[in-house]
Amino acid sequence: MAAEKTSLYEQGLAVRRQVLGSDYVDQSLASATEFNQSLQDFVTEHCWGAIWTRPGLELKTRSMLNIAMLTVLNRPHELKLHVKGALRNGVTREEISEILLQSAAYSGAPASIDGFKVAAEVIANYDRENAPPAA
Numbered sequence: 001m002a003a004e005k006t007s008l009y010e011q012g013l014a015v016r017r018q019v020l021g022s023d024y025v026d027q028s029l030a031s032a033t034e035f036n037q038s039l040q041d042f043v044t045e046h047c048w049g050a051i052w053t054r055p056g057l058e059l060k061t062r063s064m065l066n067i068a069m070l071t072v073l074n075r076p077h078e079l080k081l082h083v084k085g086a087l088r089n090g091v092t093r094e095e096i097s098e099i100l101l102q103s104a105a106y107s108g109a110p111a112s113i114d115g116f117k118v119a120a121e122v123i124a125n126y127d128r129e130n131a132p133p134a135a
Helices: 006-021 022-030 037-051 059-072 075-089 093-107 109-129
Strands: none
Touching: 006 022, 006 037, 006 059, 006 075, 059 075, 059 093, 059 109, 075 093, 075 109, 093 109
């Protein structure tokens, strides 16, 4: 980014790392090209900095909302990221299941079925990555 990083960008980068993990964020930023760098900057400053840092909702609640919205919008790639982020933010597996079931009533079964498939894959990977070492 040729322009100077703003305070919102820096705050957004911090919360983005907290929710999605530093490895993912570092990879996203490192793989940015001249073509899509402006999108990385926009997402970090405006989505993560201007919205996720607001005091009105806890990160857990924001994660729950994102799961519902991304399911309804049928955005499986982003849903994967945000299910993992939701787990990091303390959303339980039962809550994720209930969000996906609620989504079925308002977005239809196909979107919810895909959401359940995506979430099950992410939860299984998350559990493997965070399992205590075998004794």
